Amino acid sequence: MNSVASRRKVRPCGPLAGTGFHSSGARMLAAVGALAVAGTTSAANIGDVYAEAIENDPVLAAARASTESRKEIVVLSRASLLPQAGASANASESTVSSDDVNLDMSSPNFGMRSPDRDITRRSWGAQVSQPVLDMQRWFGYRRARAVAKQADWDLQTTSQGLVTRVATAYLNVLRGEAALESVVAAEEAVRRQLEQVQQRFDVGLVAITDVLEAKASYDNAVVNRIQAEGNHDIYFEGLRTLTGTPYTEIAHLDDSLPIVDPAPADEDEWVQTALAGNYRIRSAQEALIASERDLKAQLSGHLPTITASVSYGASTGSQAFGSFVIPSTSSASVTYSLSVNMPIFQGLRTQSSVRQARLGVEQARQQLIGQELTVARDTRNLYRAVVTDVVRVAARFEAIKSAQSALEATETGYEVGTRNIVDVLQAQNRLFASQFDYATSRYDYVLNLLRLKEAAGVLDERDIAELNEYMDGSNPIKPFSLR
Numbered sequence: 001m002n003s004v005a006s007r008r009k010v011r012p013c014g015p016l017a018g019t020g021f022h023s024s025g026a027r028m029l030a031a032v033g034a035l036a037v038a039g040t041t042s043a044a045n046i047g048d049v050y051a052e053a054i055e056n057d058p059v060l061a062a063a064r065a066s067t068e069s070r071k072e073i074v075v076l077s078r079a080s081l082l083p084q085a086g087a088s089a090n091a092s093e094s095t096v097s098s099d100d101v102n103l104d105m106s107s108p109n110f111g112m113r114s115p116d117r118d119i120t121r122r123s124w125g126a127q128v129s130q131p132v133l134d135m136q137r138w139f140g141y142r143r144a145r146a147v148a149k150q151a152d153w154d155l156q157t158t159s160q161g162l163v164t165r166v167a168t169a170y171l172n173v174l175r176g177e178a179a180l181e182s183v184v185a186a187e188e189a190v191r192r193q194l195e196q197v198q199q200r201f202d203v204g205l206v207a208i209t210d211v212l213e214a215k216a217s218y219d220n221a222v223v224n225r226i227q228a229e230g231n232h233d234i235y236f237e238g239l240r241t242l243t244g245t246p247y248t249e250i251a252h253l254d255d256s257l258p259i260v261d262p263a264p265a266d267e268d269e270w271v272q273t274a275l276a277g278n279y280r281i282r283s284a285q286e287a288l289i290a291s292e293r294d295l296k297a298q299l300s301g302h303l304p305t306i307t308a309s310v311s312y313g314a315s316t317g318s319q320a321f322g323s324f325v326i327p328s329t330s331s332a333s334v335t336y337s338l339s340v341n342m343p344i345f346q347g348l349r350t351q352s353s354v355r356q357a358r359l360g361v362e363q364a365r366q367q368l369i370g371q372e373l374t375v376a377r378d379t380r381n382l383y384r385a386v387v388t389d390v391v392r393v394a395a396r397f398e399a400i401k402s403a404q405s406a407l408e409a410t411e412t413g414y415e416v417g418t419r420n421i422v423d424v425l426q427a428q429n430r431l432f433a434s435q436f437d438y439a440t441s442r443y444d445y446v447l448n449l450l451r452l453k454e455a456a457g458v459l460d461e462r463d464i465a466e467l468n469e470y471m472d473g474s475n476p477i478k479p480f481s482l483r
Contacts (some may be wrong), residue, residue, distance in 0.1 A: 037119055043249035043476030047468035050166045053242035059165075061157035065182040066446065077144035080128075080137045089124040103381065113349035125313035132308050132338070135300035141475050143293035150286035156281040162242075164450050167464070169238035171443040176235040178478045180228040186432045187221035187333035194218045197421055210421040217425045232480040249476035259393045259445055262452060266445035267383045270456055274379040277457030281375055284368040291364040295357040301350035304342040311335045375455055389445035396438040403431040469476065 054060065095118050131137060194214040200206040239247050262270070275281065281289035314332040343350065410427040446467065453459035 009080065012147070012322070043251045043473040044167065044247050045251040045468055045471035045473060046170045046181075046466060047471070049170055049243060049247075049250070050163070050464045051241055052245055052259060053162055056244045057162060057165075060158055060162055063155050067155040069268075071148040073144040074141070077141040080131070081141055083128055084130075085126070085128045087124070087126040090122070092336075094119045104168070110186035119317065120318040121315065122313035125311060127311040129307055129309035130185035133304070133306040135303050136297050136305075137291050139220050139300055143290045143297060146286050146293060147289035150283050150290065152199055153279050153286060153348045157283060159263065160279060160457075162453055163384045163459055163461065163464055164183045164447070164454055166242060167450050169235075169242055169469070171447060172238055172252070173235040173250060173477060174233075175440055175443055176232045176438055177229070180225075180232050180480070181433045182436040183221065183224040183228045185435075187218070187225050189216065190218045190221045191423060191426050191431075193421070193428070194363060206421070213425065214419050235239040237478045245478075248334075248471075248482055249478050251471040251473035251476060253442070253446075253467075254470045254472040257442065257446070257467075259390050259442065261390055262383060262385050262449060263387050265382055266370050270383050270452065271376050271379050273458065274375050274456040278371075278455060279457055281368070281371050282402075282457075284371045286363070288361070288364040288368050290359070291361040293352070295361050297355040298350070298357040301346075301353060307341075308339050309339070311337075329474050331444065365463060377378065379455045382448055382455055385448045386445065386452055389441060389448055393438070393441045393445055396434065396441050398439055399434045402423065403434040407431050 027451070179430045194211075194217075197206060201208060201211045236247060239250070257458050264270075267313050312332070312334050314330065318329070318331040407424075407427040407430070410419050414421065414424050450459060450463060455464060
């Protein structure tokens with residue numbers, strides 16, 4: 001695919017930075033993935049998943065086929081501008097019967113019926129014609145070229161979207177793992193708390209209400225764990241949908257992934273880059289060009305057409321009266337012609353086609369405007385989301401420490417009788433929720449940054465390769481059903 005580096009104003013740096021698409025991306029990512037986990041585990045990383053998705057994703061494969069199909073319109077349109085040649089041949093035999101009687105008394109055949117006449121004819125010919133002036137066909141051909149360019153941009157849109165689809169599916173597995181770890185830890189903590197409360201109740205130190213509260217919390221934790229276990233395998237199916245491969249192990253995202261503001265730190269610059277390079281906008285621009293050329297083609301329906309042609313024809317023939325054969329005759333001719341056709345009235349068809357084409361141009365223009373407004377909005381929103389994610393990740397990391405301290409203080413208060421079991425259970429839930437929120441906020445940051453680059457038209461497989469550098473296969477994630 002074509003590189004877009006030459007038209008970029010924004011040059012993203014830091015984690016997940018990258019430039020245009022390359023055909024060798026799958027092999028490069030596979031190599032990076034292998035190096036990332038060499039000597040540690042056979043767990044697949046995000047580079048492995050992306051490399052397989054390039055080869056096996058049905059959405060991308062369908063887009064490739066659609067692109068090639070749409071580009072054939074160029075060949076078909078060009079064919080109407082090129083010479084047309086044809087050849088023909090004909091052979092016929094016929095018998096002519098006559099009821100006439102010979103009345104010539106001096107003839108030896110007096111009184112006899114005229115003999116049948118056998119006629120044989122052979123003919124062949126060839127013709128070549130060439131449109132000399134046909135503006136409708138010419139603008140139709142130029143429209144086809146714009147449609148082919150639009151198909152290329154649509155394919156790049158799908159290819160770029162594969163990056164975010166792979167990242168979304170992969171990070172969903174990581175989210176599922178974080179959720180499972182959180183609920184399992186919560187269940188274990190509540191179970192221990194329930195045992196302690198039961199022991200205290202048995203010796204008369206707490207009321208039965210504490211036991212019931214702890215039991216209710218434990219039952220709820222069991223339900224949450226069962227739900228998380230079921231979701232865990234569902235998320236793995238998302239990877240299989242993209243690649244057709246049932247993964248048994250995938251790598252974690254390492255904590256060393258830097259969480260930094262997007263570069264450049266200028267929202268307007270990102271928007272300008274998106275308006276110049278977003279693939280959907282480029283596709284809409286080509287759609288508008290195609291519509292304008294279609295309008296010119298329909299307007300050309302009022303113009304004359306000129307066609308030049310040359311033809312060659314030859315024929316032979318013979319006749320036979322019984323055993324008497326007349327020698328065959330032959331002829332040949334070459335004809336040169338230049339024809340001019342001037343449309344005068346076609347039942348208002350041309351006028352209607354022009355009106356329809358004008359409306360098509362207006363539709364394409366409004367769709368382009370809408371696409372530009374949407375891309376500008378999405379780029380601004382995603383830029384702000386990434387900036388917010390950076391702050392959110394830092395805040396949630398601090399929230400974990402605060403929740404841990406609060407839990408320790410609450411447990412101490414419970415020991416001395418100033419807090420009840422409900423306070424302890426709530427403090428535990430806040431800690432586990434903080435840990436889960438921290439993990440998901442990191443995944444949100446990665447996805448929002450990738451989506452920001454997609455909106456700006458600067459996302460490609462190099463972002464996957466850079467993210468792959470932070471994959472940790474030392475403690476792989478497995479589907480729950482395989483544990």
